[in-house]
Amino acid sequence: MRTHIKAQCAALAVVAFACVSAQAAQTLNVVTFGGAYEAAAKKAYFDPFTQSTGVNFSLESYDGGLAKLAAMEQAKNTTWDLIDLESNDAITACDEGLLKKFDKKSLGKTSDFIAGSISDCAVASMVWSTVYAYDASKLKTAPQTISDFFDLKKFPGKRGLRKSPKGSMEWALIADGVDPKDVYKVLGTPAGVDRAFKKLDTIKKNIVWWESGAQAPQLLADGAVVMTQAYNGRIDDAAKKDQKPFKIVWDAQVYDYEWWGIPAGAKHADEAAKFIAFASQPKAYADLSKYIAYAPPRKDAIALVDKQRLADLPTAPDNFKRAIQINSTFWADNADEINKRFQVWLTQ
Known part of the structure; x- marks a missing residue:
């Protein structure tokens, strides 16, 4: 009887742990440059992904640089799941092992992307x-x-x-x-x-x-x-x-380019990778241009952008x-x- 009770308790503990883990994975911690871009990304990327998957986002703003990311990785206490990076930081972070390698196959037809907009560790979110x-x-x-x-x-x-x-x-x-x-x-x-x-x-x-x-x-x-x-x-x-x-x-x-990267120690790396693949589709890129004047780094997204809006874009x-x-x-x-x-x- 006592053994049976222990077994039940152990089973309940496993279920409880699984529930906690599943619940934790429902929120991705994201750091961006904030302001108008973050607001636009919320409408074009974050909200649609939440509606599609149920995964929510906790957003934090910064002004670039790798010091905090490096410190978290060194302490093996990475609280970020997804990071918005400028190009030189994306290159350095990849070279120094601060970012996970990215599976390019998840993006679909990579030849549709503008040259240089996909790297080993990151994918361009916009121009x-x-x-x-x-x-x-x-x-x-x-x-x-x-x-x-x-x-x-x-x-x-x-x-x-x-x-x-x-x-x-x-x-x-x-x-x-x-x-x-x-x-x-x-x-x-x-x-x-x-x-x-x-x-x-x-x-x-x-x-x-x-x-x-x-x-x-x-x-x-x-x-x-x-x-x-x-x-x-x-x-x-x-x-x-x-x-x-x-x-x-x-x-x-x-x-x-602006880049999405996944910290090497990200706790929810799989969900973050799924988000990047989602946000790198033509419709998502075109939707971002509706809300802020940044251009898609994917050629087949251009046709989805309103012609009048194209005049406002850097390209x-x-x-x-x-x-x-x-x-x-x-x-x-x-x-x-x-x-x-x-x-x-x-x-x-």
């Missing part, structure tokens, strides 16, 4: 761009080129820049006369780095630094700056949803004339060294 924007109600003359961003005489006032050398260094060189196609060739030399910092020196006293993507349109709205570097989707969102008189200057836009022909793709390998290899100099430069 986004760093641009600069201005408040059309406050500038009589509209700036048109990246050189105008650096022209304090013609366009006096404060400039907003992300507190990072990435993007700003490229702009500084182009504004100083370097052809966009030669930017990384020049930036890959000590003289080129010096040249970029020297150009940034010309506006340094007028720079207002921001660290979160949501801060850029807010700086414009508050009148704290007359122009600001920003993510194109944030400005489009402010202009269309909040009716702000903001305009984008597409000249020298620095475009890139639209008129917007893409002098675009440069961020060289993620360059930044993966050089970010630490340039960041150290950038931090010193900020204090000088």
